[in-house]
Amino acid sequence: MTATKSFRSHLIVNVVAALAGLAAWELLFALFLGKWLSSFWFFRIHGLSVVGLLVVAAGSAISYVEFHGLGSQEGVVRQGEPRPRVALTFDDGPHPVYTAQVLDILGEHDIKATFFLVGRHVLKYPETAKRIEQEGHDIGNHTFTHKDLLTAKRRILLSEVDKTDEAIYKITGVQTKLFRPPRGALGPACRRALVEKGYRIVLWTVSAADWSGISPKAIAARVLRYTKPGGIVLFHDSGALVRSEGASRGNTVKALAEVIEKLRAKGFEIVPVSSMLSDLAAAEALALEDGRAAQAPSLF
Numbered sequence: 001m002t003a004t005k006s007f008r009s010h011l012i013v014n015v016v017a018a019l020a021g022l023a024a025w026e027l028l029f030a031l032f033l034g035k036w037l038s039s040f041w042f043f044r045i046h047g048l049s050v051v052g053l054l055v056v057a058a059g060s061a062i063s064y065v066e067f068h069g070l071g072s073q074e075g076v077v078r079q080g081e082p083r084p085r086v087a088l089t090f091d092d093g094p095h096p097v098y099t100a101q102v103l104d105i106l107g108e109h110d111i112k113a114t115f116f117l118v119g120r121h122v123l124k125y126p127e128t129a130k131r132i133e134q135e136g137h138d139i140g141n142h143t144f145t146h147k148d149l150l151t152a153k154r155r156i157l158l159s160e161v162d163k164t165d166e167a168i169y170k171i172t173g174v175q176t177k178l179f180r181p182p183r184g185a186l187g188p189a190c191r192r193a194l195v196e197k198g199y200r201i202v203l204w205t206v207s208a209a210d211w212s213g214i215s216p217k218a219i220a221a222r223v224l225r226y227t228k229p230g231g232i233v234l235f236h237d238s239g240a241l242v243r244s245e246g247a248s249r250g251n252t253v254k255a256l257a258e259v260i261e262k263l264r265a266k267g268f269e270i271v272p273v274s275s276m277l278s279d280l281a282a283a284e285a286l287a288l289e290d291g292r293a294a295q296a297p298s299l300f
């Protein structure tokens with residue numbers, strides 16, 4: 001898998017932030033702190049510069065893992081067939097206000113999208129979860145508590161996934177085989193467990209970066225700039241940086257109509273993730289039939 005533009009931009013943000021922190025430190029050191037701090041040996045070697053470099057390394061590693069995963073990637077879907085189709089996906093809901101507003105806009109444009117739901121939010125806001133199903137959108141599992149799965153044990157993963165499946169089934173009647181790990185990060189043991197359970201692990205090609213507090217205009221510009229045929233776009237209709245909900249998603253809602261209209265103007269058809277998966281499966285079957293398996297678009 002080659003690096004995506006969103007991976008590169010994520011990496012650049014991490015590295016630039018660390019370098020800016022370093023530069024600020026060096027400036028402070030040169031102007032004010034040097035004399036006083038040089039009585040401490042570890043500052044004499046600009047100890048924080050070493051820390052800064054470690055931060056850059058850690059930031060790069062996190063970027064890599066978030067966008068590429070660890071180990072082999074069986075079961076992972078990052079994008080659809082390179083046809084002019086794109087999937088809009090919404091993570092962390094349902095939320096009684098923002099999910100409802102997103103559903104209104106999708107309905108006005110007659111679009112089906114994909115919602116990766118947090119199990120405890122499904123139980124907390126059952127009416128909103130039901131509405132997602134009733135309006136024909138895809139539903140996927142996004143863990144019960146928005147659990148970080150990079151280092152999670154298999155037992156924890158299974159409990160998170162099963163509780164969410166039960167909640168989704170109880171409230172909406174849907175039995176989903178779509179899964180998205182929080183922050184897109186997944187350790188190899190968790191990935192294997194999900195594959196064994198028959199899940200497709202759906203990542204994305206473009207992050208709207210709507211979690212970062214950017215303006216509706218910036219969200220729309222970013223999505224339109226980076227969306228390519230077969231793209232999967234990540235939005236958030238709930239969530240927060242630390243807790244599993246609480247942040248405003250007003251800017252996501254404000255950007256959505258423009259994103260839809262301009263994607264359509266560029267010739268993209270907007271489809272739910274399940275349609276992209278059947279596209280991929282059909283393309284792979286065709287390639288196998290033709291004896292061109294080696295050229296089959298990779299499902300994994």
Ligand SMILES: [Zn+2]
Binds near residue numbers: 146182183239
């Ligand atoms: Zn999430």
